Amino acid sequence: MAQIEYQGRRIALAPGETVLDGLLGAGIAAPHSCRAGHCRTCIARAVDAPPPDGSQTGLKDAWRELGLFLTCCAIPTHDMCVAAIDDLGLEIAATVIDVTRIAHDVMRVRLTTDAPFEHRGGQFVALVRHDGLSRSYSTANVPSRDAFVELHVREVANGAMSGWIARQLQAGERVRLRGPDGECFYLPGRPEQNLLLVGTGTGIAPLYSILQEALRHGHRGRILLLQGAVEERGLYLVEELEALAREHPTIEYVRCLLRGEARPGIEVGSIDAILRTRAPSLVGWRAFLCGHPELVFDLRRKAFLAGISLKDVHADAFVMKSPPVAAPESAGRS
Amino acid sequence: MSSLYERLGGEPAVSTAVEIFYRKMLTDDRVARFFDDVDMDGQIAKQKGFLTMVLGGPNHYTGKDMRAGHAPLVARGLNDSHVDVVIEHLGSTLIELGATPAQVAEVAALANSVRDDVLNRPSAPARA
Secondary structure (H helix, E strand, O other): OOEEEEOOEEEEOOOOOOHHHHHHHOOOOOOOOOOOOOOOOOEEEEOOOOOOOOOOOOOOHHHHHOOEEEHHHOOOOOOEEEEEOOOOOOEEEEEEEEEEEEEOOEEEEEEEEOOOOOOOOOOEEEEEOOOOOEEEEEEOOOOOOOOOEEEEEEOOOOOHHHHHHHHOOOOOOEEEEEEEEOOOOOOOOOOOOOEEEEEEHHHHHHHHHHHHHHHHOOOOOOEEEEEEEOOHHHOOOHHHHHHHHHHOOOEEEEEEEOOOOOEOOEEEOOHHHHHHHHOOOOOOOEEEEEEOHHHHHHHHHHHHHOOOOHHHEEEEEOOOOOOOOOOOOOOOOO | OOOHHHHHOHHHHHHHHHHHHHHHHHOOOOOHHHHOOOOHHHHHHHHHHHHHHHOOOOOOOOHHHHHHHHHHHHHOOOOHHHHHHHHHHHHHHHHHOOOOHHHHHHHHHHHHHOHHHHOOOOOOOOOO
């Protein structure tokens, strides 16, 4: 008879009983609705073992990779540990390697963690200061290559965390990382598939990681990388991305500006108009959309209408943290 | 006789169908405003549940679920004309996937059977 562990409790399941029924039977108010594997309300994460057969049917590949499964369809044959999806991983202590200004408003923070920090390139983590203040940032490093974690932090006016990072954080400082979280990462497989990468602001950070992971895994399909900004001053990481594009002819790197002059590599206009010209149909593509929420949501909808399957769209909207008092502060990933 | 859900190919077929169906809904001005939520993954999951139900696939939806799920939309003006649009796009989606007109009629009848629940009104005698 299988047992499940959930938030420190051990629950024995009757033969043939689902994880959801086990949780409900134990008096846990586990979220659920359709109980037939469609609505995904009951989704949870398998922590230490693959989820039971049939409990991941219809889920995005990235979700399956993260061990997410539908508790209403999960009949475990072995003991398993189950976590609610909003349970972020443990906090892990880290030391700052360096803090470098890489654009007029972007700081690069590199950290080394006390223990291996398992994450996928492009996922986001919460950076936690000694006093508990925390903000989420996307990873820009390439985990299959780098021994460090790299975060790009946009300096926000009156930002408690970003201001501290820009002005006070120094090499050697101890902080903590919590996570990782998010579905924006490259999953090896389908190397011929065309990739669409769209980012604004520090949304380019996770894409930089995803792009390099894709290349390291021998991705052969076309890679359309659109970096958006209001004007040229808002772009960063341009030299690094241009270097990658020179080295790999499958990469089509276009900077999209709302204001400015077009020249080779730079187009002026809305990102979705530029996308329509470059890739009128997105049938069969895989997309990663990171940055400004309105843009991300709008592009996801347009990409879907242009034929992409929603299962192949990985979106990471950098939602602003609502201002606590008068001081606006970004969630960091803005 | 097996359900239309099984005859059309089960879960993978419904996954394909729901995207075709959802694109039709999003691009139809008569109903698009009911789909302006940013949670597209959530919306498509709900529609997949709906398609599975009207195709006779595995589901546990009850009339009560249907009422609760659609009450906010009814408050925003959902009425019979919108249900008609849903059934229209459901039919053309299934035709694209190779269903016969008789099968479409079967599905439309199932969809119509939950009309009163969806619109949150007392159950009426079966509609013609």
